[in-house]
Amino acid sequence: MSVRRKHRSSDPPCHNTLDQDHLFISHLSGIMLGPNNNQKRPRILAATTIPDDLLIAEVLIHLPAKQDKWKHRGSSLDHDHLFISHLCGIMVGPNNQKRPRILAPTTIPDDLLIAEVLIHLPAKSLARCRCVCRSWRAGIAAAAFVRRHRDLSRARPPSSVLAIPRRNINDPNHATTTEIAFHRVPLLLPPHAATEAAPELVFEMTWPEGITRAVHPTHCDGLVAVSTTTDRVFVCNPATGEFVALPLGTHNAELDHCDSQLAPPVAIGFDQWRNRYVVARYFYRTYGDSFFDDDTGEWAQEYDIGHEVFTLGVAGGGSWELTDDPPHAIIGAQRPICTRRAFYWHSHVPTPRLVRFGLRDRAFEVVARPPTTGGEWNPLDDMAELDGKLCYVHAAAEAEFHVWMADDGPDDLRWSLRCRVHLPDAVPMLNYDFLPVLVADDGDTLVTCIGNTLYRCSLQSGTMEQVVDMERQLQCGPWSSTDYVVPYFDSLLSITACNY
Amino acid sequence: MEVDKGKGEAEETRKVAEADRDTVTLKSSDGKLFEVSKEAAARLSTVLAGMIAGGSIDDNGTDLKQIGSEALENVVDYCNKHANSIPSAALISSSISFNTAPFKEPEEWERKFVDRLSHDALFDLVEAANFLGMERLLDVTCHKISEMMKGKSPDQIREVFNIKNDYTKEELEEIRQELAWAFYDD
Numbered sequence: 001m002s003v004r005r006k007h008r009s010s011d012p013p014c015h016n017t018l019d020q021d022h023l024f025i026s027h028l029s030g031i032m033l034g035p036n037n038n039q040k041r042p043r044i045l046a047a048t049t050i051p052d053d054l055l056i057a058e059v060l061i062h063l064p065a066k067q068d069k070w071k072h073r074g075s076s077l078d079h080d081h082l083f084i085s086h087l088c089g090i091m092v093g094p095n096n097q098k099r100p101r102i103l104a105p106t107t108i109p110d111d112l113l114i115a116e117v118l119i120h121l122p123a124k125s126l127a128r129c130r131c132v133c134r135s136w137r138a139g140i141a142a143a144a145f146v147r148r149h150r151d152l153s154r155a156r157p158p159s160s161v162l163a164i165p166r167r168n169i170n171d172p173n174h175a176t177t178t179e180i181a182f183h184r185v186p187l188l189l190p191p192h193a194a195t196e197a198a199p200e201l202v203f204e205m206t207w208p209e210g211i212t213r214a215v216h217p218t219h220c221d222g223l224v225a226v227s228t229t230t231d232r233v234f235v236c237n238p239a240t241g242e243f244v245a246l247p248l249g250t251h252n253a254e255l256d257h258c259d260s261q262l263a264p265p266v267a268i269g270f271d272q273w274r275n276r277y278v279v280a281r282y283f284y285r286t287y288g289d290s291f292f293d294d295d296t297g298e299w300a301q302e303y304d305i306g307h308e309v310f311t312l313g314v315a316g317g318g319s320w321e322l323t324d325d326p327p328h329a330i331i332g333a334q335r336p337i338c339t340r341r342a343f344y345w346h347s348h349v350p351t352p353r354l355v356r357f358g359l360r361d362r363a364f365e366v367v368a369r370p371p372t373t374g375g376e377w378n379p380l381d382d383m384a385e386l387d388g389k390l391c392y393v394h395a396a397a398e399a400e401f402h403v404w405m406a407d408d409g410p411d412d413l414r415w416s417l418r419c420r421v422h423l424p425d426a427v428p429m430l431n432y433d434f435l436p437v438l439v440a441d442d443g444d445t446l447v448t449c450i451g452n453t454l455y456r457c458s459l460q461s462g463t464m465e466q467v468v469d470m471e472r473q474l475q476c477g478p479w480s481s482t483d484y485v486v487p488y489f490d491s492l493l494s495i496t497a498c499n500y
Numbered sequence: 501m502e503v504d505k506g507k508g509e510a511e512e513t514r515k516v517a518e519a520d521r522d523t524v525t526l527k528s529s530d531g532k533l534f535e536v537s538k539e540a541a542a543r544l545s546t547v548l549a550g551m552i553a554g555g556s557i558d559d560n561g562t563d564l565k566q567i568g569s570e571a572l573e574n575v576v577d578y579c580n581k582h583a584n585s586i587p588s589a590a591l592i593s594s595s596i597s598f599n600t601a602p603f604k605e606p607e608e609w610e611r612k613f614v615d616r617l618s619h620d621a622l623f624d625l626v627e628a629a630n631f632l633g634m635e636r637l638l639d640v641t642c643h644k645i646s647e648m649m650k651g652k653s654p655d656q657i658r659e660v661f662n663i664k665n666d667y668t669k670e671e672l673e674e675i676r677q678e679l680a681w682a683f684y685d686d
Contacts, residue, residue, distance in 0.1 A: 112630060113661075116638060120603075120646035127679040131654040133666050137675075152603050241679075 114139035119149055122490045123222075123239035146492045146500045150221055153490050157441035160186045160488040161454065162202070162224065162238060165474055166213045175229070175260060176210035182224070182238035183474055184488050187447060187467055189440045189456065199473050202488075203238040207245070216263040217484060220338055222491030223312070225268040225279050229255060233266050233279060235312065235495045244495045246310055249320045252283035254332060264332030267343035271359045276498065277312040280323075280343055280357060282330045290329070290349050298350035303329050307357070307364075313498030326355055327364050335435075337383045337390050339408040344383065344390065352377035354413070370394060370404035370415040384436040386446070391436045393448075399426030401434045403446065403459065419462040423450070438487040449485045524552065526576065527561035528569035534576040540583035546633030566631055571624040574617070578637055581609060606640045614644040 118129055118140060126149075130137040139145060163183045181204035186197055212228040219225070226234040231251055236243045254264060266281040288302030305328075308320040328347035337344040343357045344367070354369040370392045380395035390413065392404040401421045406413040423432055435449040439459075446457045452471040455464050470485075493500055523535045542549040551557055564572060606614070614622060622641060629637040649657060658665060667675070 112626075112642075116642035117646045117649070120643050121649060125650050125652075128652070128654050129649075129657065130679065131667070131672060131675050132657050132661075133663050136663075155603060157605065 114145065115148070119145065119152060123492050126492065127240070140492070141499065143498075143500055150491045150493060150500065153222065158187075158438045158447075158487050159189065160184050161437055161447070161449075162217075162219070162486050162488040163199070163470055163474065164215065164217055164224075164226070164484045165470075166215060166484060172260060174213070176212050178206050178208055178210055180205060180207065180211050180215075180226070180234075180236075180243075182236065184238075185454070185468055185470060185473065187440075187454065187456075189445060189447070189467070199470075203236070203241050203243075205241075205243050207234075207243075209245075212263065214261045214263045215484065216265040216335065217486050218265055218268050218335060218338060219486040219489065220268045220270055220277060221493060222489040223268055223277055223493055223495065224486060225266050227263050227266045227281070229260055229263045231255070231283075233281065233310075235268070235279065237491065237493055237495060239490045240492060240494070242495050246279065247317070247319060249281055249308055249310070250283045250285075250306060250322075252281075253287040254284045257287050257289060258332070262332055265335045267336040267338050267345075267357075269338040269343060269359060270340060271311075272340065273360045274311075275500070276314070277493070277495075278359065279310045279312065280307065281310075281320075282307045282326060282345065284329075296350070299348065301329055301349045303349075305329055309362070312495055313500075317496070323357070323362055324364055326357075327366060328353055328355055330355065331379075333379050334381060335383060337385050339385045339390065340388070341408055341410070346381070346383065348377050351375065368413045368415065370402075370406075370417075372396070372402070372404075380431060380433050382433065382435050386436060386439045387443070391446075393434050393436055395432075395434065396420075398428070399423040399430075399432055403436070403457075403462075418459045419457075421457055421462045421464060424464055435485065437485055454485075521559075524548070524557050525559065525561045526572060527558075527563050528567055528572040529565050530569050532569040532572070533561045534569075534572055536576045536579045537583050540579040544579055544582060544634050544636065546635075548632060564632075567628045568624060570621055571628040574621060574625050575628050575632065575634070575637070578613060578634075581613060582636075603639055603643075606643055610640045611644075614641055617644075 114136065118126065118136070121129065126140050130140055161184075163185050164180065165183065166177075182202045183199045184202045185199045188197060211226075211232075211234065212230060214229050216227045217224050218227075222237055222239055224236045224238065226236060228234070231248045233246045233249065234243065235246060252264060255262070264282070266279050268277065268279045270276075271278050283306050285304040285306055286302065290299050290301035292298075293300040305326050307323045307326050309323055310320050311318050326345065326347070329349045330345045331348050334346040336346070342359055345355045345357065346369075347353045347355050352369055352375060354367050356365050356367045357363070358365070372394045373396070376394070376396075378395040382393045384391045384393075385408075386405070388408060390406045390408055392406075392415070394402045394404065396402045399422060401423075403418045403421065404415045405418050406415045421434070423434075426432065432450055437447045437449055437454070439446055440456075444459050446459050447467065448455050448457055452469065453466055454468040454470060456467050457464050522538050524538050524541055526534045526536060528534070538552060542552050551562065556562075567575070614625075617625065622644060626638065626641045626645070628634075629641055649660070652660070654665075657663070665672070
C-alpha cells in the first residue's frame with residue numbers, strides 16, 4: 001500500500017452547474033465518481049449513550065470483519081465505504097439491524113488511517129501496529145510513511161533528551177563494558193509540561209566485544225552515532241532498537257597519544273542531495289602534541305590529518321570513503337555541529353578556526369568563528385546545532401559562558417552574542433562544561449547539560465534554572481553525563497537500509 | 501417573458517442578498533439547519549470555500565447529505581471556535597498557508613474540543629472533516645485517535661478498529677521476536 005497525503009484542493013474550481021454532490025466529490029479528490037456512486041445514501045444516526053469502554057469491549061467486538069474484503073479490494077466495489085466503516089468502527093449494513101446505516105459515497109483515500117492517524121504514533125507504538133495486520137505493516141514500512149513520520153518529529157517541539165549514562169572508571173582494566181543503555185529523560189518545559197516525568201529506558205543492549213566506557217554521541221533525526229576511544233563507531237536508532245557497528249575506520253593516531261578518556265566525536269547528518277545519512281570522522285595519520293611556539297607566537301603541531309565519510313543505507317553495507325583532507329588540525333575535545341547542510345569542526349592550531357565540510361560538495365572551507373574577546377578559545381568551549389541554527393558556547397571565564405548563535409547557510413557565518421550566563425552557586429576553581437542540547441519551542445529556552453544536571457537557560461536574560469537531576473533520576477550512580485546527552489528524536493529511520 | 505424576466509431579477513436579488521450575508525446555512529443529512537460564519541467556513545474548508553466562490557450555496561440550507569446532524573454540529577462548533585481563537589489580523593494571511601502548513605500540535609482548546617467527543621462522534625467528525633476538506637480539523641481529530649492508540653497491544657488495536665489478524669501464527673511469532681524490544685512493558 002502506498003501512503004500519500006490526502007488530496008489538497010486549495011483552489012477548488014467553480015462548478016455553477018453541477019449539483020452539490022458532484023461538486024463535493026470533484027473538490028475533494030479530483031476523482032470523478034459515476035452516477036451510481038453518487039446516489040443519496042441517507043445515514044441514520046443513533047444517539048451514542050453507551051460508555052466508551054463498554055462500546056469497545058461489548059459492541060465493536062461484534063462488528064463484521066471487514067479486513068478480508070478490504071484486502072480484496074479489486075473484487076469489492078464498495079471498498080471505500082468498507083474502509084471508512086473500518087476506520088470508524090461504525091456498524092454497517094445488515095449485520096446490525098438495530099442500527100441500520102448506509103454510508104454516503106466518499107472519496108476518503110484508502111490510506112487515510114495510515115497516513116493521518118498512525119503517522120502520529122511513536123516508533124514503539126508503530127512496532128506494535130506492525131503486528132496488527134499485513135496492510136498496516138506494509139503501510140508503516142513505506143518510504144513515504146517513514147519520511148513523513150520523520151518530518152513530523154522534526155516539527156514537534158522537543159520535550160526530552162536522550163541520555164547514555166556511562167560509569168566513569170579511570171582504570172585501564174575496566175575501560176570497556178559490554179552494556180549500553182539509552183534513556184529518555186523528559187523535560188519539564190512550559191507550556192508543554194510533561195505529564196510523565198519519569199525517565200524511560202528506551203533501549204539497551206549487550207555487545208559482547210565490548211564498548212569503551214568513554215563514548216561521545218552525536219545525533220541526527222533519531223540516529224545516534226556513538227564514537228569510542230578506539231576506531232570503532234556505532235550507530236543506533238534507540239526508537240527502533242537498531243544498533244550497528246560500522247566497519248573500523250582508518251586508524252586515528254591521536255588515540256595513541258591522548259588520555260584514555262578521549263572519544264573523538266564523529267559527525268552524523270542527512271545529505272539531502274543524495275537522500276542518505278552520512279557519518280564523518282577525522283583521523284590523524286601522524287599526530288604530534290601541539291605546543292606553543294615562542295618564535296611565531298602561535299600554537300604549532302606536527303600532524304597529518306585525514307577525513308572519511310561512511311554513507312548509511314547503502315546496499316552491501318558500505319565502507320568508509322576518503323574525502324579531501326581537512327585544511328587544519330581538528331580537535332577531538334569539541335563536538336562538531338551537524339546541520340542540514342554541513343558539518344562544522346573546530347580547529348585550534350595555529351589559531352582557533354571553524355572548518356566547514358559541506359555535505360553537498362563534500363569539500364572543506366574555513367568559516368568565521370564567533371568573535372570572542374581576543375579571538376580566545378577555551379578547551380571547554382562547546383558547539384551544537386539548535387533548531388537549525390549554529391550555537392557556540394564560549395567558556396569566557398570561570399563559571400561564565402557566552403552563547404553565540406549564527407544562521408546556517410552557504411555563505412560565511414555571521415555570529416551574534418545571544419546572552420551571557422553566570423552559573424549560579426558555582427564552586428570556585430572547578431571547570432564547568434556547558435553543553436547546549438536543544439532549544440524549546442518558545443525559541444528562548446535553551447536546555448543545557450552541566451555535569452549531571454539539565455538546566456534551562458533563558459537566551460533573553462541568561463538566567464538559569466535546574467530542570468532535571470539526571471544522576472538522581474536515572475539512579476545509575478556517578479557518571480559523567482556532559483558528553484552523553486543528545487536531544488531525543490523519535491524516528492523509524494533504518495541504519496542499514498535506506499527505508500526513507 | 502415578463503414573468504421570466506421578473507424571475508431572473510428576483511434570482512439576481514437573492515444572489516446579491518446571499519453574497520452580502522456573512523453566514524452560510526448548512527443542512528445535515530437528517531434535515532437540521534446550522535449557521536456558520538462564511539469567513540470561517542471558507543477559510544477552514546476547501547469544499548465550502550469552493551462552493552461559496554462558485555455561488556452554489558443555498559440560502560435555505562446547503563444540503564450536506566453525507567454528514568449527520570451530530571457531526572455537522574461539531575463541524576460548525578469547531579468553525580465558530582476557530583474563528584474566535586485567532587486574532588482577526590491573522591485571518592487573511594492564514595487563509596493561504598493553512599493547507600500547506602506542517603502539522604502543528606493541537607492547541608489547548610482543540611484538545612478540549614476533541615476530548616469531550618465519544619468514539620462515534622469523533623470518528624464521524626473525521627469523516628466529515630475529510631469530506632469537507634477541513635485539513636486542520638482532520639489533523640486534530642486523527643491526532644486524537646492516534647493518542648487513543650498509544651500503549652495499546654496489537655490485540656487491543658485490532659479490537660478497537662475491528663481488524664482481522666491476517667498473519668499466520670508463525671509469522672506473528674517471527675515479527676514479535678524481531679520487535680521484542682517494543683514489548684518490554686507488556
